[in-house]
Amino acid sequence: MSRRDRGSVWRFLLPVGFLAFTAATVAAVLFKDWMPPVASEHGKGVDGMITYILCAAGLIFVAGHLLLAKFIFTSGADDAPAYKPIGNKAEMLFTIGPTIFILLISEIGVLFIGNPIWGQVFKEDPEDFQIEVIAKQFEWIAHYPGRDGKFGPFRMEKYDEVDNIAALWKKDKESRDDLVVRGKLILPAGKACQIRIKSFDVLHSFNIPAFRTKQDAVPGIYTKTRFVATTPGDYEIACAEICGVNHYKMKAKVQVLPLEKYMKWLEEEPGFFE
Amino acid sequence: MSGEAAAGHGHAAHGEWECEPTPFKASWPKVMMWWFLIGDAVLFGSLLVAYGFNRVAAPAWLPQDKVFSMNFITVMTFTLITSSATMATAVAASRAGDRKNACLFTMLTAVGGIAFLGMQVYEWWHMIGHHGARLTVGPKLEGFPDVPAFSAYFFMITGFHGSHVLSGVFILLYTGFNALRGRNGPEGVELAGLYWHFVDLVWVFVFGTYYLI
Amino acid sequence: MALTHSHGTDAAHGHDHPSGFWSKYIFSFDHKVIGVQYLILACIMGLIGAGLSVWFRTQLAWPGKAGMSPENYVMAVTMHGTIMIFFVVSLSLSSGLGNFCIPLQIGARDMAYPLLNMLSFWTIVPGAAIMVASFFVEGGGAAGGWTSYPPLSALPKAAPGSGTGQTLWLLAMAIFVVSFTLGGLNYVATILNLRARGMTLMRMPITIWTYFISAVLGLLSFPALTAAAIMLLLDRHGGTSFFLPSKLILSGQLQTNTGGTPLLFQHLFWFLGHPEVYILVLPAVGIAFDVLAANARRPVMGYKASVFALWAIAFLGMIVWGHHMFISGMNPYLGKYFSISTLIITAPFALLGVCLLGTLWRARIRFNTPMLFALGLISAVGTGGIGGLFLATATADLHFHDTYFVVGHFHLMIGVTSLMGTFAGIYYWFPKMFGRTMNETLGKLHFVGTMVGTFVVFTVQHFQGMGGMTRRYYEYVNEYVKPAAALNPLVTIFAFIAFGSQLIFLVNFFWSMFAGAKASKNPWEATTLEWTAESPAGHGNWNEPPVVRGDPYRYGEGADGKGWKLQTDA
Numbered sequence A: 001m002s003r004r005d006r007g008s009v010w011r012f013l014l015p016v017g018f019l020a021f022t023a024a025t026v027a028a029v030l031f032k033d034w035m036p037p038v039a040s041e042h043g044k045g046v047d048g049m050i051t052y053i054l055c056a057a058g059l060i061f062v063a064g065h066l067l068l069a070k071f072i073f074t075s076g077a078d079d080a081p082a083y084k085p086i087g088n089k090a091e092m093l094f095t096i097g098p099t100i101f102i103l104l105i106s107e108i109g110v111l112f113i114g115n116p117i118w119g120q121v122f123k124e125d126p127e128d129f130q131i132e133v134i135a136k137q138f139e140w141i142a143h144y145p146g147r148d149g150k151f152g153p154f155r156m157e158k159y160d161e162v163d164n165i166a167a168l169w170k171k172d173k174e175s176r177d178d179l180v181v182r183g184k185l186i187l188p189a190g191k192a193c194q195i196r197i198k199s200f201d202v203l204h205s206f207n208i209p210a211f212r213t214k215q216d217a218v219p220g221i222y223t224k225t226r227f228v229a230t231t232p233g234d235y236e237i238a239c240a241e242i243c244g245v246n247h248y249k250m251k252a253k254v255q256v257l258p259l260e261k262y263m264k265w266l267e268e269e270p271g272f273f274e
Numbered sequence B: 001m002s003g004e005a006a007a008g009h010g011h012a013a014h015g016e017w018e019c020e021p022t023p024f025k026a027s028w029p030k031v032m033m034w035w036f037l038i039g040d041a042v043l044f045g046s047l048l049v050a051y052g053f054n055r056v057a058a059p060a061w062l063p064q065d066k067v068f069s070m071n072f073i074t075v076m077t078f079t080l081i082t083s084s085a086t087m088a089t090a091v092a093a094s095r096a097g098d099r100k101n102a103c104l105f106t107m108l109t110a111v112g113g114i115a116f117l118g119m120q121v122y123e124w125w126h127m128i129g130h131h132g133a134r135l136t137v138g139p140k141l142e143g144f145p146d147v148p149a150f151s152a153y154f155f156m157i158t159g160f161h162g163s164h165v166l167s168g169v170f171i172l173l174y175t176g177f178n179a180l181r182g183r184n185g186p187e188g189v190e191l192a193g194l195y196w197h198f199v200d201l202v203w204v205f206v207f208g209t210y211y212l213i
Numbered sequence C: 001m002a003l004t005h006s007h008g009t010d011a012a013h014g015h016d017h018p019s020g021f022w023s024k025y026i027f028s029f030d031h032k033v034i035g036v037q038y039l040i041l042a043c044i045m046g047l048i049g050a051g052l053s054v055w056f057r058t059q060l061a062w063p064g065k066a067g068m069s070p071e072n073y074v075m076a077v078t079m080h081g082t083i084m085i086f087f088v089v090s091l092s093l094s095s096g097l098g099n100f101c102i103p104l105q106i107g108a109r110d111m112a113y114p115l116l117n118m119l120s121f122w123t124i125v126p127g128a129a130i131m132v133a134s135f136f137v138e139g140g141g142a143a144g145g146w147t148s149y150p151p152l153s154a155l156p157k158a159a160p161g162s163g164t165g166q167t168l169w170l171l172a173m174a175i176f177v178v179s180f181t182l183g184g185l186n187y188v189a190t191i192l193n194l195r196a197r198g199m200t201l202m203r204m205p206i207t208i209w210t211y212f213i214s215a216v217l218g219l220l221s222f223p224a225l226t227a228a229a230i231m232l233l234l235d236r237h238g239g240t241s242f243f244l245p246s247k248l249i250l251s252g253q254l255q256t257n258t259g260g261t262p263l264l265f266q267h268l269f270w271f272l273g274h275p276e277v278y279i280l281v282l283p284a285v286g287i288a289f290d291v292l293a294a295n296a297r298r299p300v301m302g303y304k305a306s307v308f309a310l311w312a313i314a315f316l317g318m319i320v321w322g323h324h325m326f327i328s329g330m331n332p333y334l335g336k337y338f339s340i341s342t343l344i345i346t347a348p349f350a351l352l353g354v355c356l357l358g359t360l361w362r363a364r365i366r367f368n369t370p371m372l373f374a375l376g377l378i379s380a381v382g383t384g385g386i387g388g389l390f391l392a393t394a395t396a397d398l399h400f401h402d403t404y405f406v407v408g409h410f411h412l413m414i415g416v417t418s419l420m421g422t423f424a425g426i427y428y429w430f431p432k433m434f435g436r437t438m439n440e441t442l443g444k445l446h447f448v449g450t451m452v453g454t455f456v457v458f459t460v461q462h463f464q465g466m467g468g469m470t471r472r473y474y475e476y477v478n479e480y481v482k483p484a485a486a487l488n489p490l491v492t493i494f495a496f497i498a499f500g501s502q503l504i505f506l507v508n509f510f511w512s513m514f515a516g517a518k519a520s521k522n523p524w525e526a527t528t529l530e531w532t533a534e535s536p537a538g539h540g541n542w543n544e545p546p547v548v549r550g551d552p553y554r555y556g557e558g559a560d561g562k563g564w565k566l567q568t569d570a
């Protein structure tokens, strides 16, 4: 059967297929912006990181497929004389070269572009606005510390689906002026916010695609993430960790206000127990 | 079981069907036993790491020496280590072709294992009866909070180790009996010995991490 | 009797072949029969797993038209993932082809412990049955994702499938682990101890190396899953709180658990989970090496480099599990560490890829079906690995984690690469299994459908992930995701194409078993040991023990212009 395959159509079909696949993928990257418009400071860095890998990895992707197509297309006929070794030096170069190249570009990317941005996301800065986000099946609740700048502690025993969704307690004096907003997160533009994330039940993930922000909500511990929203406007939270049947519906609005408007809103909104 | 298999195969492997020499010259039953034990070690390792993870995260833990009698635990440990020594003697006897002593010392090892299990049962009884511990309730101690995880890890880890000792005792009885009849392959006692030493070693780690630290 | 028999001692004399139907086909000790049994079980489970995906892909493309509720959806994705990873790819590639080819390629009569081998198979059968049965219990099958993270999977009230369904899921997984461990022990002992005379370690085909390494990885990593499963079962049924923190509120009610930590489960799970992905993909790469060499008519490039790369991947693969947990709430410094260490793996991985590609350099390619699949595998493993670069960079993972980018990436890896390797292996060894060849026309049709279908599906999914399309969603109701979700009908149509071509394969497989063209001893003119046995190879594989006299890939050698030489030739 081997003889039959000698002048096989596959010698053309396969390279054409691989090249078409490569061209289509590269075109898709070049001619369409797939990412949601970015609206946070570190988000631009994340996009920069992704662009860097796209360029570096794209190079490997294209070069690999070109070689694959070339090797298939130019392979000798089946009854050609026996295979001649390529020579150790050429083989070494061919194998070690790309290996080191990949190692270098990926480590340089993570060390010099990625890690500084990673650092921004997890920075602790007392200057930042503190906001708490509560996740529960299947909604998001924003919890602001109020005028005293202190979050009221959770009193899980006091939880009530209707009247006390944030499980606060009147008698705690830190709680009295706290703000609790269901299904909506109001944020200032141009000011760093640190979000403390709390889950009341199972895992969820606090994900604002436009900010390139994603952080799991883990019951039992606080997780933290930080960003600076750049552009006033409306965005969305979409839960990114499976949390049950209505995971897909677990969304909330994100409203970014200019700083003065945000401060005014904070001032005027009555506290949860006021 | 493994002993007979070893005999059967040893014949085939070195008789008609010649094989390339094995690294470390280990026979295949031994290779299997070693890898089984390595995997089992990862299993115990995972449980102990989980215990460490939870304990570091826990706000409070109980002082072990107030819950357990450390002297008693030391005796338990000593019993098990002694049984490792008798096991080593049994392996040596079996290598020397001394069936009687191979059987005797294997059985002695099993007796050590049974003694250990007895003490283990007493420990559980003490935890449950005396301290009021349950899988979900920590032992009650004057002046200390309830730490359910203390009990949960106790019952899980010692229970899991105990089940290994129990199966080890059965294997020893079976192997010892076969040793006397000469029905073990060249390696039967040795394989049982490997398993037994491993179970002892695990106990040393349990002792060190759960009881001492 | 049974025992001596199992060691092939009598078979050597050629007068003790098993005769009855039961001992020959059902409770056979013969590694080849057991391998085929695994393959058939994997085909059955594959139909179920793929059927589920057709169901939920229909829902995604045309919401509401598939007769699927959100409850069905989360169950279907969970069970699809579990069945595909553990009961299709593991069973066909690792257990099925592994059992078939290991003794044949190293020159052994059978596995080291054939009785145990048979038992591993018959242990997995009830495991598979329980997994399937869990669809029919109250609340349906497990619905917490194939990763089954607690608390979702620990609290029966958290999701409909977290009741009996999740218990059965854990039980089936435990059975799977037992069976896979017994199988792995056999692989390691067989490869170390039963190599034919002259088959030194560095003369083993790369396939054998990959099976050996993946067996070792399995033995080292599965126990972590066992530990996690024991603790999860205790949390579910013993009332403990290993993974359940204090004061959870579920459906408005305060839970009584105290003091556990959900992250612990994730660590244990991924300590298994990451090595598991290598367990699934390395043997596929190994098979591709064998098939490529045989049909490119040249030795593989960089045999030693590849073996080294495989060991490096295996070793590094044990210490990078945290790259699945960058945003799980794990310490951000650990995130940096796991990012850097994961990216180091790309080096040996690239080495392996380059050796695959280099094997085509100055080749004389024969375009038969196994070869087409091996060529497709090169592209799949490269493309998937490049997706890995994005995900392994923690900063980029902020955007990609738990989106369709991840779905596209791992499907290219453990979906496409593993299955291409499996198919290459099945088409390649079919003559040795049944003494017949599979139909080439159907095979090529199968290849085109699989290639086009899967590549479109999983490449497009990468772009959907860039659009922030989150995974495990019943329907896309968010505004920002509308452009990405608009591609869903396209993806679904190509998924149907991919699914349809697998039906061609099934027809071809079962039809050729009985009616395929008769095959000679060495139809591909390949050089490794299995081609010195009869097609189909009888019980005991050879009458005389083979003696190995050279490297596995002796293409381009040989006297009188033949151009190749068997491994047993002088």
Ligand code: HEM
Pocket: C147, C276, C277, C278, C280, C281, C282, C323, C324, C342, C343, C345, C346, C349, C384, C385, C386, C387, C388, C389, C391, C392, C393, C397, C400, C401, C402, C406, C409, C410, C413, C414
């Ligand atoms: C170059 C090598 C690779 C790198 C750098 C890499 C990296 C990653 C990373 C970082 C993730 C986590 C993504 C996330 O959840 O956000 C991931 C997911 C995954 N990878 Fe890879 N990977 C590589 C190769 C492979 C291979 C060879 C396989 C399979 C054989 C594989 C299978 C998977 C699977 C199954 C997941 C998804 C798990 C889930 O459900 O969350 N990867 N990969």
Ligand SMILES: [Cu+2]
Pocket: A203, A204, A205, A239, A240, A241, A242, A243, A244, A246, A247, A248, A250
């Ligand atoms: Cu969710």
Ligand SMILES: [Cu+2]
Pocket: C273, C274, C277, C320, C321, C323, C324
């Ligand atoms: Cu991984």
